[in-house]
Amino acid sequence: MYAAKQVSPLKSNFSFQRSLAASSGKYAFFPANRVPGSRVNPSGSIKAAISREDKAVKSAKSLEEVNGSLSTSVKNRGVIDLKAVITIRKKMKENISEKIEDQWEFFINGIGQGIVIQLISEEIDPVTNSGKSVQSSVRGWLPEPSSHTHIVQYAADFTVPSDFGNPGAILITNFHGKEFYLLEIVVHGFQVGPIFFPANTWIHSRKDNPESRIIFTNRVYLPAQTPPGIKDLRREDLLSIRGNGKGERKLHERVYDYAPYNDLGNPDKDKALARPVLGGSEEWPYPRRCRTGQPPTRTDHLTESRIEKPHPVYVPRDETFEEIKQNSFSAGRMKALLHNLIPSIAAALSNSDIPFTCFSDIDKLYNEGVLLRSDQQKQAAHNPVLGNILDKVLRIGERLLKYEIPAIIKRDRFAWLRDNEFARQTLAGVNPVNIEILKEFPILSKLDPAIYGPPESALTKDLIEQELHGMTVEKAIEERRLFILDYHDMLLPFIKKINSLPGRKAYATRTIFFYSPAGMLRPIAIELSLPPTTSSPCNKHAQTHGRDATTHWIWKLAKAHVCSNDAGVHQLVNHWLRTHACMEPYIIATHRQLSQMHPIYKLLHPHMRYTLEINALARQSLINGGGIIEACFGPGKYSMEISSAAYKSLWRFDLEALPADLIRRGMAVEDPSMPSGVRLVIEDYPYASDGLLIWSAIKEWVESYVSHFYLETNSVTSDVEIQEWWNEIKNKGHHDKRNEPWWPELNTKEDLSGILTTMIWIASGQHAAINFGQYPFGGYVPNRPTLVRKLIPQANERDYENFIQNPQHTFLSSLPTQLQAAKVMAVQDSLSTHSPDEEYLGEMNLLHRHWIDDHKILQLFKRFSARLEEIEEIINLRNKDTRLKNRSGAGIPPYELLLPTSGPGVTGRGIPNSVSI
Numbered sequence: 001m002y003a004a005k006q007v008s009p010l011k012s013n014f015s016f017q018r019s020l021a022a023s024s025g026k027y028a029f030f031p032a033n034r035v036p037g038s039r040v041n042p043s044g045s046i047k048a049a050i051s052r053e054d055k056a057v058k059s060a061k062s063l064e065e066v067n068g069s070l071s072t073s074v075k076n077r078g079v080i081d082l083k084a085v086i087t088i089r090k091k092m093k094e095n096i097s098e099k100i101e102d103q104w105e106f107f108i109n110g111i112g113q114g115i116v117i118q119l120i121s122e123e124i125d126p127v128t129n130s131g132k133s134v135q136s137s138v139r140g141w142l143p144e145p146s147s148h149t150h151i152v153q154y155a156a157d158f159t160v161p162s163d164f165g166n167p168g169a170i171l172i173t174n175f176h177g178k179e180f181y182l183l184e185i186v187v188h189g190f191q192v193g194p195i196f197f198p199a200n201t202w203i204h205s206r207k208d209n210p211e212s213r214i215i216f217t218n219r220v221y222l223p224a225q226t227p228p229g230i231k232d233l234r235r236e237d238l239l240s241i242r243g244n245g246k247g248e249r250k251l252h253e254r255v256y257d258y259a260p261y262n263d264l265g266n267p268d269k270d271k272a273l274a275r276p277v278l279g280g281s282e283e284w285p286y287p288r289r290c291r292t293g294q295p296p297t298r299t300d301h302l303t304e305s306r307i308e309k310p311h312p313v314y315v316p317r318d319e320t321f322e323e324i325k326q327n328s329f330s331a332g333r334m335k336a337l338l339h340n341l342i343p344s345i346a347a348a349l350s351n352s353d354i355p356f357t358c359f360s361d362i363d364k365l366y367n368e369g370v371l372l373r374s375d376q377q378k379q380a381a382h383n384p385v386l387g388n389i390l391d392k393v394l395r396i397g398e399r400l401l402k403y404e405i406p407a408i409i410k411r412d413r414f415a416w417l418r419d420n421e422f423a424r425q426t427l428a429g430v431n432p433v434n435i436e437i438l439k440e441f442p443i444l445s446k447l448d449p450a451i452y453g454p455p456e457s458a459l460t461k462d463l464i465e466q467e468l469h470g471m472t473v474e475k476a477i478e479e480r481r482l483f484i485l486d487y488h489d490m491l492l493p494f495i496k497k498i499n500s501l502p503g504r505k506a507y508a509t510r511t512i513f514f515y516s517p518a519g520m521l522r523p524i525a526i527e528l529s530l531p532p533t534t535s536s537p538c539n540k541h542a543q544t545h546g547r548d549a550t551t552h553w554i555w556k557l558a559k560a561h562v563c564s565n566d567a568g569v570h571q572l573v574n575h576w577l578r579t580h581a582c583m584e585p586y587i588i589a590t591h592r593q594l595s596q597m598h599p600i601y602k603l604l605h606p607h608m609r610y611t612l613e614i615n616a617l618a619r620q621s622l623i624n625g626g627g628i629i630e631a632c633f634g635p636g637k638y639s640m641e642i643s644s645a646a647y648k649s650l651w652r653f654d655l656e657a658l659p660a661d662l663i664r665r666g667m668a669v670e671d672p673s674m675p676s677g678v679r680l681v682i683e684d685y686p687y688a689s690d691g692l693l694i695w696s697a698i699k700e701w702v703e704s705y706v707s708h709f710y711l712e713t714n715s716v717t718s719d720v721e722i723q724e725w726w727n728e729i730k731n732k733g734h735h736d737k738r739n740e741p742w743w744p745e746l747n748t749k750e751d752l753s754g755i756l757t758t759m760i761w762i763a764s765g766q767h768a769a770i771n772f773g774q775y776p777f778g779g780y781v782p783n784r785p786t787l788v789r790k791l792i793p794q795a796n797e798r799d800y801e802n803f804i805q806n807p808q809h810t811f812l813s814s815l816p817t818q819l820q821a822a823k824v825m826a827v828q829d830s831l832s833t834h835s836p837d838e839e840y841l842g843e844m845n846l847l848h849r850h851w852i853d854d855h856k857i858l859q860l861f862k863r864f865s866a867r868l869e870e871i872e873e874i875i876n877l878r879n880k881d882t883r884l885k886n887r888s889g890a891g892i893p894p895y896e897l898l899l900p901t902s903g904p905g906v907t908g909r910g911i912p913n914s915v916s917i
Contacts, residue, residue: 131229406779412891437666585733
């Protein structure tokens with residue numbers, strides 16, 4: 001529906017040259033599900049990408065008016081001459097062999113042997129009891145070339161009887177030896193104008209699959225409204241997409257099915273890489289992923305064998321990256337390789353991983369890049385493999401090995417040291433979704449005290465009131481001035497295992513914040529908890545901000561541990577689980593249960609782009625056993641277990657809506673007078689205040705869209721496809737949560753609008769807010785360390801004297817090592833990067849402009865786009881408002897993560913339609 005770049009519309013006014021008349025297909029009636037000589041696929045789902053209204057083309061009249069608008073001369077003849085224009089996208093960059101293949105395809109198409117299309121009427125032929133049908137071969141290409149060099153157009157001629165009826169579908173068969181990408185088919189010949197069949201899909205070769213593809217017109221129908229001539233095609237198309245749950249999937253297929261996360265471990269390679277299966281058990285529940293059908297490993301029949309880089313993991317063919325995205329992603333991956341290669345070699349050659357020894361070591365990552373010492377280069381030169389690699393890499397130059405200066409230190413190099421910046425990032429940073437109001441006191445754990453010790457917190461009333469300057473805890477709670485960042489119960493069950501890993505030390509933290517009458521949030525106390533031991537059954541202590549040099553540095557170390565907790569929860573729970581993993585079942589169910597003719601399919605389609613592919617790549621390289629997340633984040637090999645535990649104890653669909661989440665955390669209260677229905681407790685909460693603008697715009701768009709199609713009181717309950725869609729999401733996609741009582745009902749259009757608004761918000765605004773700030777905030781390691789390697793030294797410990805003598809060394813040696821930092825910075829940089837072909841919320845791609853034949857919907861989308869433009873202006877004005885201290889002021893970066901638009905690269909702004917990176 002929306003895209004980052006506007007491109008010139010393709011030419012659609014073609015002269016019907018009679019020189020091509022000899023190739024015209026004469027009308028004949030075949031069953032609607034047959035192409036002579038082959039069996040028609042029920043397999044042909046399309047990708048009808050949603051786009052902005054094409055202002056250059058007047059809105060066509062409804063298809064019911066087509067026959068009535070035919071010229072009198074055509075009616076008198078009793079037949080209609082039609083021309084179908086088939087638009088195909090080629091590769092933008094082709095090598096010599098591919099260009100030769102193109103010429104061969106041109107020749108084959110020119111003689112009518114490459115592509116066969118069959119036009120299916122919405123009306124039934126009484127003889128066959130199927131849709132009326134006429135077939136033709138594509139012959140030759142149009143004399144007018146497309147304005148896009150990588151787009152070609154072919155023609156096919158038809159002659160149909162005047163009572164043929166409205167065309168509703170096209171069956172297309174590819175006789176070439178390889179697939180091609182079909183953008184659209186346009187049928188010309190009706191006086192009211194062209195009839196569009198948007199496709200945006202790969203058409204498989206007949207040698208891979210003999211069944212034809214089905215492409216539907218851009219008219220939408222609820223199931224009960226489906227014209228009789230294409231009703232069977234609608235059903236068969238959906239059946240083919242679902243598959244049968246058996247066999248290994250092939251890369252050309254378009255089958256959507258479910259599987260647990262049983263492909264993260266690799267026990268055949270190393271027993272240490274074995275990982276539990278997530279999903280399907282009470283111990284490790286999880287959303288489902290897209291099934292690939294890989295065979296089990298030799299050593300564990302429950303674990304699926306892995307496909308390692310550079311080989312691709314299966315996703316349905318239309319879910320893969322398009323060429324621009326693929327090139328951009330490959331370039332980013334190459335950049336990550338260059339970032340990682342030299343420090344990896346350096347660590348291998350020195351047999352140790354090097355910690356940062358001074359802050360200037362960190363600055364060198366931006367100023368100089370990461371280079372090998374001369375002695376290491378000489379040593380590497382004796383290695384025939386490493387020496388060759390180093391020669392090639394070092395010749396590339398230093399520029400590629402540098403990191404951009406992150407936004408957090410670009411304006412104020414020392415902002416990260418201050419308590420107010422530490423607090424500000426809980427409201428306006430990359431993870432602004434965990435802070436909550438302190439509702440009850442004393443603070444009590446819900447964990448089993450027999451295992452995890454006494455439930456009482458070390459954050460006592462006396463300790464907190466020392467920081468409140470005369471205010472009591474009770475008064476502060478009553479006035480909504482105490483807030484908490486609480487990772488105690490989520491992480492304490494894993495702390496013992498994490499601390500047994502080499503180079504990992506962690507506490508389960510709680511942080512208390514005080515919101516001053518002046519409107520400033522500041523941290524006042526941090527609790528650091530370890531599992532109880534025989535000698536220390538209550539193994540927790542609290543720190544307050546420093547009053548002397550020693551406690552100042554201890555406070556700084558305590559904040560580093562909080563940031564490490566926060567970084568892990570952000571990545572594993574808020575980012576991966578709540579956006580990437582939870583969106584995947586919605587996408588699978590949408591393809592399996594909603595026809596491409598269904599209006600809700602068309603609404604959701606742009607919000608599903610690239611998600612399955614990026615998730616497959618994450619399983620391959622990021623969240624897998626031994627992957628980047630395990631190597632660079634505190635929980636290590638227990639990372640995905642924490643993600644599963646959070647899904648089990650915290651995740652609820654009904655609380656994923658932004659207003660509901662804010663109310664749950666006590667950060668907002670219900671207020672019907674507000675546009676979003678809630679009022680923020682802290683007005684200067686940039687994520688929430690901007691997010692509610694985006695949420696309300698999405699909600700208005702969705703409600704108007706749904707109301708347009710569901711007119712009767714029982715429209716939703718009688719829609720068999722939408723009911724099966726919702727049932728499958730609950731019972732298959734989130735199988736382990738299927739019996740929870742909080743799942744919303746789906747009985748009314750209000751129910752449907754609420755469900756859809758939540759899904760679109762998660763895919764767009766929510767993901768943007770917690771993803772694209774990763775490098776701007778995390779690219780400076782001391783601001784947001786992803787792991788801590790040491791516990792805070794205690795007075796009776798051997799390291800305490802070293803800490804007293806050199807506290808800076810203790811702090812820096814507690815952070816990730818240079819290699820770990822280089823790896824995670826490269827990944828954060830890639831994840832924070834917008835692709836040049838990004839499709840943003842409310843924008844449109846004119847190549848996909850014919851997504852729907854409904855003038856009212858196009859007007860509603862235009863209104864949605866205009867509202868997002870207004871919101872962008874509102875956000876820009878907020879960033880200039882000096883009263884809003886969390887987004888303006890000396891050295892403070894503006895909050896731009898929820899600005900709807902962006903250019904390519906690491907911009908710290910922009911809301912893509914989908915979870916696309």
